[in-house]
Amino acid sequence: MMPDTQPLLRVDQLDISSVDGRLVGPVSFSLLPGRALTLLGESGAGKSLLAQAILGTLPRGLRAAGRIVVGRESSDAGDVRARRQHWGRALALLPQEPSLALDPTMRVGHQLSETHALVGGKPRTEAWQHTLKDLGALGLSHAANAWPSTLSGGMAQRVALAITRAGSAPVLIVDEPTKGLDPHWRDAIVAQLQDAMRQGCAVLTITHDIAVARALGGEVAVMRDGTIVEQASADTLLAQPQHDYTRTLIAADPLNWPRKPAAATGDEVIRATGLAKRFGAQKLFRQLDLSLHAGERVAVTGPSGSGKSTLGNILLGLIQADAGHVNQPGNVARVRYQKLYQDPTAAFAPRRTLGHALDDLCRRHRVDPARIAPLMQRLRLRPVLLTRLPGAVSGGELQRFALLRALLLDPVFLFADEPTSRLDPVTQKEVIDLIVDVTTERGCALMLVTHDRALGNAVAERQLVFGLG
Numbered sequence: 001m002m003p004d005t006q007p008l009l010r011v012d013q014l015d016i017s018s019v020d021g022r023l024v025g026p027v028s029f030s031l032l033p034g035r036a037l038t039l040l041g042e043s044g045a046g047k048s049l050l051a052q053a054i055l056g057t058l059p060r061g062l063r064a065a066g067r068i069v070v071g072r073e074s075s076d077a078g079d080v081r082a083r084r085q086h087w088g089r090a091l092a093l094l095p096q097e098p099s100l101a102l103d104p105t106m107r108v109g110h111q112l113s114e115t116h117a118l119v120g121g122k123p124r125t126e127a128w129q130h131t132l133k134d135l136g137a138l139g140l141s142h143a144a145n146a147w148p149s150t151l152s153g154g155m156a157q158r159v160a161l162a163i164t165r166a167g168s169a170p171v172l173i174v175d176e177p178t179k180g181l182d183p184h185w186r187d188a189i190v191a192q193l194q195d196a197m198r199q200g201c202a203v204l205t206i207t208h209d210i211a212v213a214r215a216l217g218g219e220v221a222v223m224r225d226g227t228i229v230e231q232a233s234a235d236t237l238l239a240q241p242q243h244d245y246t247r248t249l250i251a252a253d254p255l256n257w258p259r260k261p262a263a264a265t266g267d268e269v270i271r272a273t274g275l276a277k278r279f280g281a282q283k284l285f286r287q288l289d290l291s292l293h294a295g296e297r298v299a300v301t302g303p304s305g306s307g308k309s310t311l312g313n314i315l316l317g318l319i320q321a322d323a324g325h326v327n328q329p330g331n332v333a334r335v336r337y338q339k340l341y342q343d344p345t346a347a348f349a350p351r352r353t354l355g356h357a358l359d360d361l362c363r364r365h366r367v368d369p370a371r372i373a374p375l376m377q378r379l380r381l382r383p384v385l386l387t388r389l390p391g392a393v394s395g396g397e398l399q400r401f402a403l404l405r406a407l408l409l410d411p412v413f414l415f416a417d418e419p420t421s422r423l424d425p426v427t428q429k430e431v432i433d434l435i436v437d438v439t440t441e442r443g444c445a446l447m448l449v450t451h452d453r454a455l456g457n458a459v460a461e462r463q464l465v466f467g468l469g
Contacts, residue, residue, distance in 0.1 A: 007032055007069070008202040009054070009091075009171045014066035014077055016046070016053050016226075024049050024226040026066065029219075031171060031202035036193070036218030038205045038234065040249060042424040043394045046226040047206040048096060051173050054204075055093055056080040070171070088119040092169035094161050096176045096206075101160055102148040109135065109144030112163050119167035134162040138188065154181045154304045161192060172196055175206045179422055182303045182451040190215045208424040210253050214238055222246045252425035254455035262461050263440045266294030269332070269412045270315055270445065275324035277310055284310055285466070288324070292445040294412060297436065299456030300449045302466030308449045311464075312339065312415040315447070335365060338406040340435075342418035344398040348390040354401055355386030358408070367408050375404050379434055396427035403435060407442070414439055417449045432459060 007030040015025035024046035031037055039047045053064040056079070064077040070090050075082035083091060095101045103111055109131050116127035135141055138158040148156060161177060174193065178186040190212055193203050197216075205216060213220050213234055221231040222243065230243040241247045250256065268291055276286040284307030292298060300308045313319045315326055316337050328337065341347045348357055362369045376383065379400045385393055393401070399419055406414060416435060420428040436459055439446045450456050456463050 005032065006072075008071060009204070010067075010069040011054065012067040012069070014050065014053055014064060014068070016049050016058065016062055016064050018062050022226065023062070024053070027228055029221065029228075029231075031204060033170070033200045033202055034197050036197060036203045036205060036216040036234075038207060038213040038216055038218065038220045039223055040207065040210070040213055040220060040246075041223035042249070042426045043396060045223040047223055048175055050223075051093065051175055051204070051206060053077055054083075054173065055087065055091060056083045086169075088115070088167040088169060090169055091171050091173065092164045092167055094164040094172070094174040094177055096179070102151075102156060102163075104148050106148075107144070108140075108146050108148060108151070108159050111148075112159065112166060115163050115166035130166070134166070135159075138162060138192075139185075152304060154185055157181060158185065158189065161189060165192070165196060170200065171202050171204070173204045173206075176208065176422075177205065178207065178209050178212055184303050186212065186451075187215075208428075210238065210250060210425065222249065249425055252429045254425075254429075254452050254458055257429065257454070257458040259458050260297070260436055260460075263295040263297060264443075265296045266443055267329070268293050269329065270337070271327045272315060273325050273327075275311070275314060275326075276322045277307060277314065278322060279310075286323075290315075290464070292413065292447065294443040294445055295440060297439070297446045297448065297460040299460035299463045300447060300466065301451065301453050301456045301463055304451075306466035308466055309417050311466075312417055312447055312449060315413075316415055332412055335409050336411050337413045338409060338411040338415070340399070340402050340406060340414065340416040340419040342421055344395065344402045344419075345390055347402055348398070350390055353387055353389055354393070357390075358386070358401075358405060361405055361408060365409060371408060372404070375407055378438070379404055394427075396423050396431055399423065399431050400434065403431075403438070407438060410442070411444050413445045413447070415447045415449075418451065419448075421451065 009031040012028050013026040016023045027050060029037060041047055052058045054068055058064060066077040068075055068077050068083065070083060070086050112134060113127045113131040116122045116130045117124055122130060132144060135144055140155060140158060143151065143155065151159065164172065177189050181189065193216060197203055207213060217234045219231060220234045220237045221228045222245065224245050230237060230246045237246065238250065241250055271291040273289050275288040277284045300311065302308055314321045316339055358372055359369065361367065381397060381400055385397060390398055420431050423431060448459055
């Protein structure tokens, strides 16, 4: 069946502004049935604001102008109520942080079943049957009675996508649908989106992942500073980018990174022998031996749930192994074994400014506060950011603050747990380069957990590859 030529969504001269001026626009595009449009760009380019303006959910203080046409119904972009009737039925959004979008007071299966029933119009029994089928397709059959708080980030992402699709909306807007997922589940999410397109859906995808843009095909638009700087078919744009920024973005894909030169190594800073760990019936690893020396870089790769983070947490003494031993030099303080978290927002008190957080650390560990300014300059962090709360800076800036905080304690071992999986390619490369450079300069051993084998190959002298079971 040939696709209808009538756009399912049309955006005409969309403009988003605040009291300080224009943030996004003017932007125009159309989405046809069965087609994809992927928005690429660094954090802060305005991609998520564009999605919020289409839905009519812009944060307070921002206003939109232009026209939004959903099917055959046109409305002023500034009319925040006009498109509310379409939520879930004609327009569906997969938010960037699905763990926050799930109702913490409802079990996973009940949330999905409720959407099938109330939005999709299915009888209760049929809604539950669809729920079990959806969860099974995403490898989550066991999660029907789970609470959202028990899900990993990747599991929450898959559940949120199932809920997004449950209403059979013809237009899907998906904001970073594969963020933090390993390649297997990234491909599974892409397959779900491709299936939606085969059923006639139009898919607007916001992503940092160039592999996702390539797999979805259709059109790709590159955003920078609130405007689309280049738009073309996925095949053309990704193979022959015309704009300088697009070339920079594609060059920042870890597949295109030059390999980091090996660092000079020194004394052993940690040794593990005979480590074993299981969760329930699943063996994560057994009889694992490992040693790291000052300045050495090791990457740990493998699928979600294979034990990568668990290994690092055992080495740091945050959890206990079932068997085996971890030895650290007796003359090195425990506080010099540090961790960078995947989600830096979880590592900072949300209501304390970054400046106060660093002052607290200096007082607690008797660190000279005068060391903060030169480190901020080295990490390209502006002094004005010290007055802001963690939620008021970009993800890349906050991860650099997390690195700064760790460096103030003169680490001999840094466990970086997926520290850039939530960042765009340009910012990811910048942060990884900084992590490698400063740990090399200081002779600090680095253990980097990543889903991306290409990133691991570019950064580390050796890799530990984990597999389920």
